[in-house]
Amino acid sequence: MNDPNGMFIDAHGTYHLYYQYNPTGIVAGNQHWGHATSKDLYHWVNQQIAIFPPDAHSNIYSGSAVVDVDNTSGFFPHQNNGVVAVYTINTPTSQTQALSYSIDGGYTFRPYSGNPVLSDNSSQFRDPKVIWHAPTQQWVMAVAYAQALTLGFFTSPNLKDWEHVSNFSHHGLPGDQYECPNLVEIRMEGQKEPMYLLTISINPGAPLGGSITQYFPGFFNGTVFTPVDGAARISDFGKDNYAGQFFYGIPGDRDQISIAWTSNWQYSQLVPTGPSEGWRSSMSLPRVNYLKNLSRVGYDLVSVPYSLSPVINTTSSLVQKTIVGNGSVRLDYSSGASGALYFQINITDIPTANISGTANFTFLSSRSGESVRAGYFLAPDSAFFIDRGNTRGFDNPFFTDKFSTSCPYNSSASSYTWRVEGVIDRSILEVFIDGGESSATVTFFPEQELDTLVINAGDLNPGVTVSAAVHGLDSAWARVEDVDGTVLGNVTGHKAQERDTH
Structure with missing residues (x-):
């Protein structure tokens, strides 16, 4: 398609x-x-x-x-x-x-x-x-x-x-x-x-x-x-x-x-x-x-x-709400059947001068060591990057592996906040920065499934807070899988009945 x-x-x-x-x-x-x-x-x-x-x-x-x-x-x-x-x-x-x-x-x-x-x-x-x-x-x-x-x-x-x-x-x-x-x-x-x-x-x-x-x-x-x-x-x-x-x-x-x-x-x-x-x-x-x-x-x-409420799993054991600060959090999400997560990272009380520090997140495969990583550089001219280069399932000279964008601060603010949210699925990452003011979509093809999330922050100014929330996402196709877990495309029953039941 x-x-x-x-x-x-x-x-x-x-x-x-x-x-x-x-x-x-x-x-x-x-x-x-x-x-x-x-x-x-x-x-x-x-x-x-x-x-x-x-x-x-x-x-x-x-x-x-x-x-x-x-x-x-x-x-x-x-x-x-x-x-x-x-x-x-x-x-x-x-x-x-x-x-x-x-x-x-x-x-x-x-x-x-x-x-x-x-x-x-x-x-x-x-x-x-x-x-x-x-x-x-x-x-x-x-x-x-x-x-x-x-x-x-x-x-x-x-x-x-x-x-x-x-x-x-x-x-x-x-x-x-x-x-x-x-x-x-x-x-x-x-x-x-x-x-x-x-x-x-x-x-x-x-x-x-x-x-x-x-x-x-x-x-x-x-x-x-x-x-x-x-x-x-x-x-x-x-x-x-x-x-x-x-x-x-x-x-x-x-x-x-x-x-x-x-x-x-x-x-x-x-x-x-x-x-x-x-x-x-x-x-x-x-x-x-x-x-x-x-x-x-x-x-x-x-x-x-668009609202993820139809698929977000609020009772999942993957839910994490924690303060990172100058440290790290590691989450094993291999138990999630869909292989998909929603995540959000918030940085608050960023000063208006002498800004420093980083906040990064990495999705890893515990089996192969492959990863997709992204992060934010706190600086007067801050920037966000994505790196899909450490996945080995596809190699092509045009499959660019690194992307970045600037994240300019509001110069009239007394202090700054910054936020990234996103969804990662088995082969797609979509991120949305500062409430969607910029966004990125990247595909990736690891040899082994990614199953671990690491969030870390370092060199932050005193008083800067980093918090994170992670939710598992349910498979949108689970209810129509067959016994082997396969979903058939473009195969339907009687259309009128399908419209009534869905």
Whole structure:
């Protein structure tokens, strides 16, 4: 699997996630739209393949989905929950935008007989993102002229007939091509009126190599997107967060929810996958997002995990709440069946001058000695790092092993606090710094499972306190495992019964 596609929430509170899917192999190709649904964004039901290629020479590439509540398309004369998917059909010579529509709430789709609905006679024109723009009462599509480093904006009254209205070109980091645009109305902290957020994924040509997503806070009047400034902003300082998409159907004055693909095109088709497992790649944690104006930084996209309450184990023996100080804490979590943890480290009463010290955490394998480590350097110009270089299950010249970001202090404060929280699973680490003001996603591939956490701090100023909390996470798939612990994908029973029981 790769890019998330067509994400929306329906009137019953069910989240629908479609995704780029090859049902016959573990590399990209033969692209379909896979489909999964969830009530809580952690427990997912694998649904049947939603959209198939029209012929043996075509692939269904990335796109989006909307709920046509007013039947502007004419596909749904007797309902208000019709779903329209807008996506790219890729052939060896062309990329065009097409529609399929669903009369059963997004579970099965019929291709529109008038496809394609948009073409520019190019092989590099893809990944439509469609939203409803209420002030102008029209549909808006952002679509990438990939190798021209341009997004085109189009409008339509009915999702079928599209008119070009503006372009957005050569902003931020150009990379080698633009992909997977997203446009969403989003809350700005301390501001009554929401703003807009435009994201553009670039691949190849990211600063660390391969693929990455950048974002632009700004304003949208229905035809033209205007960024607040010319700055380039990256959504993740790791290397494994790409093509993120926001769920359609969340009001603009609420925090928006996103999910991204956790890999990088430089090595995504080479990373290990067990021969008995038969799958490769996965999605990120669901993230809650809003905009904030930071001291010394300016506009920032804040991202934190969506509430982990459906999977966090508050009664687990792994729970630790302790003070580290200038010392260390060691935790054996090998008894956790899922191999996943939520952790939080807080540093308080950091002085405003002569700052010193470190606070680090390391996830170890007691069997092989392999590790993934990260840490924070307390200094006037503080920084945070991640190092995945001490895992031996995958070696590739583009599998960059070290990442870092700056953590500027609020210069008006009398003392400082700092916090990192994160989730580690068997092969993915996601961290969120200072309430999500910056975040990173990294994959790793040890030969033996990581099972030990060590948190340590040293050289801290007098009075500085370090506290930590760790919780085991339950497997989101435990209830659908078979007797061998295997979870089958895209194998479902009767859809109506499944919707009733889940």
